[in-house]
Structure formats: structure tokens, C-alpha cells
Amino acid sequence: MVNSRSRTNKILFFYLPLTLMFTWTIFPIYWTINTAFKHEGDIVKRPLEYFPTAPTVENFVVAWNNVGFATFFKNSLIVGISTVLVVIVLSTLSGYALSRYKFKGKRSFLLMLLATQFIPRAMLIIPLFIIFKSMGLISNPLSLIITYTAVEIPFTTILMSGFIGNIPRDLEEAAAVDGASKLQSLRLVMLPLLLPGIVATAVFTFIYTWNEFLLALMLTNQQSKFTLPVGLSFMMGEFNVNYGALAAGSVIALIPAVILFAYAQKHLVNGLGGAVKG
Amino acid sequence: MKNLLKISLLLMLVAGGILAGCGSKDDGGKTADGKTKITFWDENAGPQRTPIWEKLIADFEEANPDIDVDYVGLPKDSSKSKLDTAIAADDMPDVGSVQTSWLPEFSIREALLPLDDYLADSELNDLINEGAVTFNKDVVRDGKLYGIPYTQNLDVIWIRSDWFKEAGLEAPDTWDEFFTAVNEMTADGRYGYTIRGGAGGSFQLQRLMFAYSGLENYFDDNGKSTINDPKHVEFLEKYFDLYKKNTPKSDITNDYKEMIAGFDTGVVAMVHHNIGSYGEHSKAFEPDQFEAIPLPKTEDGRYVAEGGNTINMSIFKSTKNPDEAWKFVEFINSAESQSYWNEQVGQIPTNADVLDMDWIKDSAHIKTAFEVYDNPQTVLYKPPFYLPDYRSILDNTVDAGTQKVMSGESTVQEFLDEWAKAVEDSEAKYNDAMK
Numbered sequence: 001m002v003n004s005r006s007r008t009n010k011i012l013f014f015y016l017p018l019t020l021m022f023t024w025t026i027f028p029i030y031w032t033i034n035t036a037f038k039h040e041g042d043i044v045k046r047p048l049e050y051f052p053t054a055p056t057v058e059n060f061v062v063a064w065n066n067v068g069f070a071t072f073f074k075n076s077l078i079v080g081i082s083t084v085l086v087v088i089v090l091s092t093l094s095g096y097a098l099s100r101y102k103f104k105g106k107r108s109f110l111l112m113l114l115a116t117q118f119i120p121r122a123m124l125i126i127p128l129f130i131i132f133k134s135m136g137l138i139s140n141p142l143s144l145i146i147t148y149t150a151v152e153i154p155f156t157t158i159l160m161s162g163f164i165g166n167i168p169r170d171l172e173e174a175a176a177v178d179g180a181s182k183l184q185s186l187r188l189v190m191l192p193l194l195l196p197g198i199v200a201t202a203v204f205t206f207i208y209t210w211n212e213f214l215l216a217l218m219l220t221n222q223q224s225k226f227t228l229p230v231g232l233s234f235m236m237g238e239f240n241v242n243y244g245a246l247a248a249g250s251v252i253a254l255i256p257a258v259i260l261f262a263y264a265q266k267h268l269v270n271g272l273g274g275a276v277k278g
Numbered sequence: 279m280k281n282l283l284k285i286s287l288l289l290m291l292v293a294g295g296i297l298a299g300c301g302s303k304d305d306g307g308k309t310a311d312g313k314t315k316i317t318f319w320d321e322n323a324g325p326q327r328t329p330i331w332e333k334l335i336a337d338f339e340e341a342n343p344d345i346d347v348d349y350v351g352l353p354k355d356s357s358k359s360k361l362d363t364a365i366a367a368d369d370m371p372d373v374g375s376v377q378t379s380w381l382p383e384f385s386i387r388e389a390l391l392p393l394d395d396y397l398a399d400s401e402l403n404d405l406i407n408e409g410a411v412t413f414n415k416d417v418v419r420d421g422k423l424y425g426i427p428y429t430q431n432l433d434v435i436w437i438r439s440d441w442f443k444e445a446g447l448e449a450p451d452t453w454d455e456f457f458t459a460v461n462e463m464t465a466d467g468r469y470g471y472t473i474r475g476g477a478g479g480s481f482q483l484q485r486l487m488f489a490y491s492g493l494e495n496y497f498d499d500n501g502k503s504t505i506n507d508p509k510h511v512e513f514l515e516k517y518f519d520l521y522k523k524n525t526p527k528s529d530i531t532n533d534y535k536e537m538i539a540g541f542d543t544g545v546v547a548m549v550h551h552n553i554g555s556y557g558e559h560s561k562a563f564e565p566d567q568f569e570a571i572p573l574p575k576t577e578d579g580r581y582v583a584e585g586g587n588t589i590n591m592s593i594f595k596s597t598k599n600p601d602e603a604w605k606f607v608e609f610i611n612s613a614e615s616q617s618y619w620n621e622q623v624g625q626i627p628t629n630a631d632v633l634d635m636d637w638i639k640d641s642a643h644i645k646t647a648f649e650v651y652d653n654p655q656t657v658l659y660k661p662p663f664y665l666p667d668y669r670s671i672l673d674n675t676v677d678a679g680t681q682k683v684m685s686g687e688s689t690v691q692e693f694l695d696e697w698a699k700a701v702e703d704s705e706a707k708y709n710d711a712m713k
Contacts, residue, residue: 040561126366129366217353218359218363221350221369221371222348223348234351235324245325
């Protein structure tokens with residue numbers, strides 16, 4: 001009796017909401033993948049096809065070759081990976097300084113870091129454009145890497161200082177007693193412990209650069225230098241919504257993010273927990 | 279540890295060096311092999327139009343081996359802001375595909391090169407549709423020509439001809455017939471019509487209103503807007519009365535995609551858009567299942583179309599190679615290129631020599647559009663493209679107002695009064711600034 005009630009409860013309050021939430025989340029992704037493998041004519045056909053009856057990779061070929069996703073994908077990877085590397089190095093070091101040292105103006109510095117997040121990005125476009133133009137960096141991935149790094153650094157620094165604050169000082173002191181220098185103890189003692197935090201930071205940064213559209217479009221004047229989000233937006237003209245290629249492009253854009261999350265998931269949950277505790 | 283630091287610093291430097299290597303340098307518009315390089319920005323790039331441009335550019339480069347055209351495609355929704363940034367930062371392309379509604383603003387910002395003299399000396403002079411060229415001059419303050427129209431569009435109503443035939447109904451010719459048809463086609467889980475209640479709906483609404491009233495001007499002589507003219511009120515009251523009764527409930531958030539999908543999936547019998555969506559419909563239907571009809575005639579039997587429904591080839595003032603840029607503009611506007619472009623896209627060419635080509639005679643929707651533009655009785659009304667906030671009024675005030683009327687929060691009269699006030703204020707501000 002008791003058993004069956006607890007089973008009902010479990011179904012009602014655990015499995016049912018979970019199933020609903022899962023369906024809610026997964027449906028758009030399923031539909032995108034479904035559309036990506038359909039022939040153009042089948043996409044809007046009634047009755048709806050829940051599975052492509054005659055699956056095709058034609059849409060992927062169109063997106064990859066005709067629309068130029070091969071190039072956009074490469075550009076996005078270059079920008080994403082470079083930004084992640086720079087952000088990790090800089091935010092680990094500055095996060096360390098913020099959490100371990102006491103210095104004058106630390107609080108106002110933190111406040112300033114936060115305040116930079118409040119500036120609407122659209123307002124910065126023309127000034128940024130003029131600056132990068134005078135540096136000869138328009139249509140150069142470096143302009144995006146620099147901007148994305150600057151945008152991400154404040155948040156990731158605060159994130160990292162939280163992680164570092166969680167690691168007991170004793171560990172570093174013990175290392176110092178054993179004769180390790182500051183940098184050695186950072187590298188040998190702190191870095192392995194910080195791995196979840198670094199992964200979390202890297203994932204956040206990568207996803208941001210992977211999805212960012214406005215700056216990527218504005219700071220680039222060459223077809224061959226556009227990134228993926230700009231490429232995706234080509235599929236959504238007033239007169240030419242190419243659902244199949246759009247869906248295929250979205251799936252292509254999704255793949256790295258999914259792989260990244262699958263790999264980083266464990267670290268990510270640990271990492272976020274650490275940051276909150278900090 | 280020092281090694282690690284050194285290595286990471288070195289890596290960053292190397293990466294920076296490599297990337298900086300691909301930076302653009304000011305080369306005076308010359309490529310490495312001495313060719314003249316011009317950049318061309320396409321304001322509506324995508325898998326459909328980009329290949330057309332690439333082919334035309336390849337043809338142009340073959341005919342002009344000393345000129346190299348660098349194509350940059352821009353997504354339609356962001357191309358205006360991209361051009362705005364480029365003008366503000368003085369980093370414009372040589373040639374651009376520019377919508378007519380942008381001409382007044384770009385000319386005030388002195389971004390474009392006047393093309394009157396170029397056109398006067400060109401073979402194109404008598405070939406390009408005079409109405410469109412005159413409109414381009416009328417719409418800018420200094421009366422100069424800032425763009426050569428290479429394609430025109432026209433609002434039409436797409437109807438399911440097979441359903442009309444089944445029901446024994448004729449395609450509507452007048453507004454009364456239109457409203458009757460909407461009513462009669464609403465049956466068996468089908469809707470007679472679909473309203474664009476979401477983004478972009480304001481532009482279509484305005485064209486319908488003027489098509490109903492037959493008014494030519496947006497303002498009367500006293501600076502009062504004709505938007506809240508009793509005729510417009512009368513029309514919108516009938517029009518929004520269709521909502522939910524004869525149209526899907528979701529119409530209140532309809533934008534282009536949903537609206538067209540409703541038609542193409544066989545949910546609605548009629549949809550108001552322009553001939554540009556022909557490609558979408560032809561993917562969904564057999565040729566005898568659908569057709570384009572002009573917007574219904576006014577009470578006194580005239581067609582009304584919005585002026586300036588064209589896209590132009592414009593040259594930007596900062597170009598270092600205006601003559602090469604003009605060569606490209608001229609090439610795109612030649613009968614051959616215009617014919618290719620417009621046939622692929624399914625729009626109306628402006629070059630008179632194209633009009634006799636076979637593909638035009640064979641495509642019913644283009645012919646329909648011609649009949650409207652060719653009809654001497656047709657009224658071309660003039661929207662105030664020159665108002666800097668014309669677009670934002672339509673996007674923000676009118677789109678939002680449409681939804682308020684559809685949801686019953688305000689009346690048609692209140693909505694049109696608000697719209698009229700917004701454009702009147704803007705007109706007054708503009709006149710003050712230009713004094």
C-alpha cells in the first residue's frame with residue numbers, strides 16, 4: 001500500500017515533470033534535425049512528417065558548400081578557440097589576484113568590472129569600428145578576439161576569483177614551505193584543483209563567441225571572414241527562407257557546442273557549485 | 279614555470295602575428311596584380327541571391343579583365359545597420375545594392391555619388407523605367423539621382439486558384455469582392471485570409487489602406503496626415519473584423535515566415551504579400567493551384583501601388599574608382615544582367631529591353647505586375663521615406679498598434695490617430711530641421 005503510493009508519488013512528482021521538461025527542451029532540437037534531413041518540398045507538406053520519409057543530406061551539402069559554412073565554421077573555430085585561450089590565461093591570473101591579495105580600491109575595481117557589463121553592446125559598435133579601422137584590423141579575426149576577450153574578461157575574472165577563493169590557502173602555504181615559488185604553486189597545486197572552474201569559464205566563453213552575431217557582422221567587411229551566426233542569418237531573407245539549409249546550418253553550428261557540453265558537463269556542474277559557494 | 283609562461287606568451291605573439299598578417303591595408307583599390315578592385319555589398323544575401331550575384335560578377339570580370347569585384351553579402355535584417363556603421367565610420371563599399379527607402383537618408387548624410395551625369399551619357403538612359411527613376415529623384419531633397427533601379431516589386435494577393443475554382447468563385451477584382459471571397463473561402467477548417475500582425479505588418483497594412491482609399495499623398499497641404507482619413511478608418515474596421523472570424527487566431531504575431539507557411543501548407547486561401555514570394559509558393563504547389571492577383575481596385579476602378587518599391591545600384595561617395603564602379607552598375611542594369619537577375623529572383627526588371635523576353639511573357643505573376651505598372655490609371659502614392667523615423671514609426675508604433683487593435687485593446691480610430699500624430703510630429707520636426 002505504502003509502496004504503491006510512493007510509486008505514484010514518484011511518477012507524479014518526479015518522472016512526469018521530468019518527462020514534460022525533457023520533451024519541452026528536446027522537441028525543437030528534434031524538429032530541427034528532422035527538418036535538416038528532409039527534402040525542401042517535404043518540409044512544409046501536410047500532413048506533417050514526423051520522420052523524413054526520404055532522408056537526404058542535400059541540405060547539409062547546400063549549407064556547407066553553397067552558403068559557405070565550411071569557411072564560417074573555420075572562422076568561428078579560430079575566433080572561439082583563440083578567445084578561450086586568452087580569456088583563461090588572463091582571468092585565472094586576475095582572478096587569483098582578486099581573491100588572494102588585499103589592495104587598495106579592490107572593491108571599486110570589482111564594481112567597475114561589473115559596471116562594464118551594463119554598457120549596451122550596440123552603442124560600442126561605431127567607436128570599436130573606428131578604432132579597429134585605424135589599426136587595420138577590420139575583417140581580421142583578431143578584432144573579434146580582442147573584443148570578445150574584453151567583453152568576457154570581467155565576468156570570467158569574477159567567476160575565477162570565486163573558484164580560487166574556495167581553495168584553502170593552506171595548500172599554497174604547504175607548497176611554499178616545500179620550496180615552491182608563487183608561480184610553481186599556482187601551476188602545480190592550484191591549476192589541477194581549478195580544472196572545473198577553468199572548464200566552466202572556457203565553456204561560457206566559447207558559447208558566447210560561438211553565438212555572437214552583431215559584432216561579428218559589424219567588424220567584418222569580407223565574405224570569407226564571416227562567422228557562423230552571420231552565415232545562419234543569410235538563410236532568413238524576406239523572400240527566401242530556406243528552412244532545410246537553415247536547419248542543416250543550425251545542426252552544424254550545434255555540433256561543437258553539444259560535444260563541448262557532453263565533455264565538460266561533469267566539470268561544469270562542479271564548477272558552478274564552486275562559484276556559488278565562493 | 280618560467281618556460282610555461284614563455285611558451286604561452288610566444289604562442290600569443292605568434293597567433294597575433296599570423297592573424298595581423300591577414301589584416302586589410304589601404305591599397306587605393308588595387309589588387310596585387312594591378313587590377314582595380316571594387317567592393318560590392320549586397321543588401322539581401324542568402325542561398326538564393328548570392329549565387330546570382332556571383333554569376334553576374336564572374337561575367338562582369340570576364341568582360342572587364344582589369345576590374346576585380348569583391349562581393350560581400352549582408353543578411354537582409356541587418357544590412358541597413360551595417361551600412362549605417364560603414365557610413366558613420368567612413369568605410370563604405372564602392373558599390374551597393376540600396377533600397378529606395380534608404381536613398382533620402384543616405385543622400386542627406388552625403389554618402390552617395392549623384393549618378394545623373396553618368397546615366398545621361400549612358401546607353402541605359404532611355405531604357406530604365408522612367409517612373410522609377412523620377413521617383414528616386416523626387417524622394418531625395420536635392421532632386422538628384424542616387425541609384426539606378428535594377429528591380430521592382432509589387433504587392434499582390436496570392437490566392438489558391440484551385441480552391442476558388444472548386445467553390446465556383448472568381449478572383450476578387452474590387453474590395454467588396456475581396457471581403458466576400460474571404461468569407462466564402464472560410465470553411466472546412468480553412469481560413470479565407472491571413473493577416474500579418476507581427477513584424478513587417480505595418481508596411482503591408484499601409485499599402486492595403488492606400489489601395490482602398492486611392493489617396494496619392496501621405497500629407498495634405500497643411501501638413502496633416504492622410505493616415506487617419508475616414509476612408510482608411512472604414513477600411514481597417516472591415517479588415518480587422520476578419521481576424522479570428524476568417525483568419526487564424528495566431529495571426530496577431532504573424533511575420534513573413536508564419537504568414538507564408540500558412541498559405542503554403544494549405545491553411546489559408548489568400549495571403550497578401552508581393553511577387554517576391556513566388557519561389558516559396560512554387561515549391562509548395564503545382565502551377566495551376568495558385569496565382570497572383572493585383573490588390574483590388576478602388577471604388578473608381580484604379581489600381582494603387584506604393585512608389586519606390588525598387589532596389590538600386592548605388593555608388594558610394596568615398597570610392598576611389600568611380601568610373602570602374604559605374605561600369606559595374608551599368609553592367610548589372612544591362613538588359614542581359616537584369617533579365618537574368620529578375621528571372622532568377624522572380625521580380626520585375628526596369629530595363630525596357632527585357633520586357634519582350636520570353637520568360638516574362640510566360641510568367642503569369644510578372645505579367646500581372648506589369649499590367650498594374652503599365653496601366654496609365656494606376657496611382658503611385660508616395661510614402662515619406664525622407665522622414666528619418668519613418669521606418670521606426672512603422673516598426674514600433676504601427677506594428678504594436680496593429681496588435682492592440684487585433685487584441686481589442688484599442689479601436690481602429692484611436693490606432694490611426696496615433697499613427698497620424700506620429701508621422702505629423704516627425705514631418706514637423708523634419709521641416710524645422712531643414713529650414
